[in-house]
Amino acid sequence: MKKLFYIGALSTLLLAACGEEAAPKEKDTTQSVQAEAEKSKTLTVGDTAEFKDAKFTLKAVSTTDARNEFDETKPNQVIKIEYELENLAKDELSYGMDLTVYDGAGNKMESYALDNSMGAVASGKKVQGVQHFGIMEGGKIEIHYAPIISFDDAAVFEVEVK
Structure with a gap:
């Protein structure tokens, strides 16, 4: 029973660690898209x-x-x-x-x-x-x-x- 508990706990930690790694990549992608939007902004006189x-x-x-x-x-x-x-x-x-x-x-x-x-x-x-x-x-x-x-x-x- 203890063995099953440790396997479950280890699995949960591994999944949590994978989830933490994915979050920054999403943030980087969002920042990259925002930077591209700023770069492609159409300008006018005075800009x-x-x-x-x-x-x-x-x-x-x-x-x-x-x-x-x-x-x-x-x-x-x-x-x-x-x-x-x-x-x-x-x-x-x-x-x-x-x-x-x-x-x-x-x-x-x-x-x-x-x-x-x-x-x-x-x-x-x-x-x-x-x-x-x-x-x-x-x-x-x-x-x-x-x-x-x-x-x-x-x-x-x-x-x-x-």
Whole structure:
């Protein structure tokens, strides 16, 4: 009888130990899902996306009547994107080729040749940048930013263009 009691008690302890190991894994999974949800959050004007080597803030998006007389694409609209970029890396951070824009129909748009910022910013410093894009379809556009030399997923900003 004692033998049966010890076997039952040992079984209960083993099951309890297995249950304790499973609980943290569930918690880790939940935290991982929450982290992914935060990472994939869609941003808008005024929001900041932070990366390992950079902090990017979308300051403003506006349309402009300015046109490049030599441009042959003839977009329906030209937008001006104003941003602040802070270098968090130890080395200089290049900028000016790190934005991708999709118009209201989901088409990838090309940079438009106006007064666009391009260069490098020193470690620990900030730059106020400007980039222009030709837009074929207005509506809600997406602006994707990721540092030029990075394996990070891009931050996605959604902006209504009228």
